Amino acid sequence: MGSLVAKLADRIDRFGPLPFDEVMDLALYDPEGGFFATSGSAGRRGDFLTSPEVGPLFGAVLARAIDSWWESLGEPDPFLVVDAGAGSGTLARGVLAAEPSCSGAMTLVLVESSDVLRSQHQLGLPLVPPAVVLPAASVRYDGEPKTESGAGPRVVSLPGLPALNFKGVVVANELLDNLPFRIVEWEDDGWHEIRVGREGDAFTEVLAPCPELTRILGPLAGRIPTGARVPVQTAAASWVRTVLGRLTLGRLVVFDYAATTSELVSREGGWLRTFRAHERGLSPLQDLGEQDITSDVAIDQVTRDHPPTLVESQAQFLHRWGINGLVNEGRRIWHERASIGDLAAIRGRSRVREAEALQDPDGLGGFTVLHWEVRGT
Ligand SMILES: C[S@@+](CC[C@H](N)C(=O)[O-])C[C@H]1O[C@@H](n2cnc3c(N)ncnc32)[C@H](O)[C@@H]1O
Known part of the structure; x- marks a missing residue:
């Protein structure tokens, strides 16, 4: 039995059938065997291709948008730009290569939970220790990050969001689709949660009542066919809430594949995908730790408590920014x-x-x- 399989089996034996988000968290982020903690990554040589990995153009367009956001904030120096779920740092390299006007003021904070991917941030990026630009980064802190003005760009690499309130910009490309979610299925008497149990060496799906998840989902548009499944993305919604709670001025910009929960109902589970080496993978309960697990982001769930200022397609965004x-x-x-x-x-x-x-x-x-x-x- 592989180590992740043994870990999951042990947890199920101790706690009973587990919510899918716990299984996904183990499969993607377990420090010893999780997909992102070991081999998984974006890129042509990786497992899936994201916009920054297509080439430097995405970063160059984003750099133009970042300049405009910097100007609208009154050209602060230091200017904090956070790339959340930064992977190996490719987007940061693209933005810096475009030499935006705000470069001298910019402190680019790469937030990446995987140690393996974070170790690549030093390649070709002007990395400085967090304490140089984020004093007291580990404590809650309401002041301005301290740096000498005009000496940017500086890059800081962190495993989690900086624990301070700040003004600036937070971008996240294809992060929310990778945050662990729970899964519910519609039966004749309402939503039931899909939990993960086991029979011998095989992991199995177990239906469980879930009144708290039903409340989170709220009413959906249209008829829901029996057996329809949707994700419940409490981690993604909570991440948005956390970021908006820390931003005192500025903006959060999220790029992802997304749809409403009602639209996901009609996808017959096609919103849940696994990938490895650019191919669709197996069921998420197979080959734990060896494939990416991802879902379309449920727009209504992540925006319910915090309505966005603007929603557009990536093509529209890129067109607007030249x-x-x-x-x-x-x-x-x-x-x-x-x-x-x-x-x-x-x-x-x-x-x-x-x-x-x-x-x-x-x-x-x-x-x-x-x-x-x-x-x-
Ligand atoms: C699909 S990849 C996207 C990488 C990069 N943004 C890109 O577009 O190529 C998602 C990344 O988010 C990281 N990640 C997941 N949860 C995270 C969290 N809570 N904080 C920081 N990084 C996280 C994963 O390790 C992974 O590298």
Whole structure:
């Protein structure tokens, strides 16, 4: 028996059938055998391709948006930009390579729970110890981060959100879909929770009553067919609440595949996906720790207590922040330098292909971007 399988079996024997979020937390984040704690990652050589991993264009467009948000905050220095669920730091590299005007003021905080992925933050990033820019980062702190002005960009790598109230920007690309969720199934007498039990060496699904989850879901639109399943994303909703509680001024911007819970009802469970090496994986109860487990983000659940300021598609976001100009610039550089064939020429040409992937309405372009603007009091 693998170590995660043994751990899960032991927990079930001690506590009875477990909610799915506990199984998912173990499968993805167990420090010894969890998918992200060991091998799992985004990227061409990883398990799934995210927008920053398509190439540096996503970061370049985001850098333009970040500049504008910095200006609207009165150009603070230091200016905190948090990349939550930063993976190996690819988005940060893309943003910094674009050299936004706020670079000198920027403290980029990469928050990544996996030790393995966090160890890659030192590659090509101007990493400084957290204490240099986030004094008292481990205690709750209501002051401004202290740094010498104009000396950025600085990058800080942390395993969790900085424990301070701050003004700035928090972005999260494909984080919420990876936060553990519970699962409910509609039966003739209402919602029941799918828990995970075991019969010998096999993990099995067990139905359990769940009045508290029914209250969280609230009423859904349309008829719900018997057997329909949806995720209950309390961890994602609580993460949004935590971030908005810490931001005194600025904004939270989340990029993810998303739909309403009512839309997920009709997907016949297709909202729950597993991945490894760019292929769809097996049932989430198989090969624990060896595959990613993810769900579309239920927009209504994560926004119920905190209505967003703006909801748009990723394609709309990229268009608003000038992706077309960057692609045209790339084409021009390619035409000017194609005969030399240097890195600038190749990067210029690759922007065209990156833009297609990032704006594909059936792929990354169809992702949802949720903005919460915090205007302060
Ligand atoms: C799908 S990956 C996205 C990585 C990156 N943002 C990208 O777009 O390529 C999600 C990442 O979030 C990390 N993660 C999950 N829960 C986290 C948490 N509570 N705090 C920080 N990182 C977390 C995972 O380890 C994983 O690296």
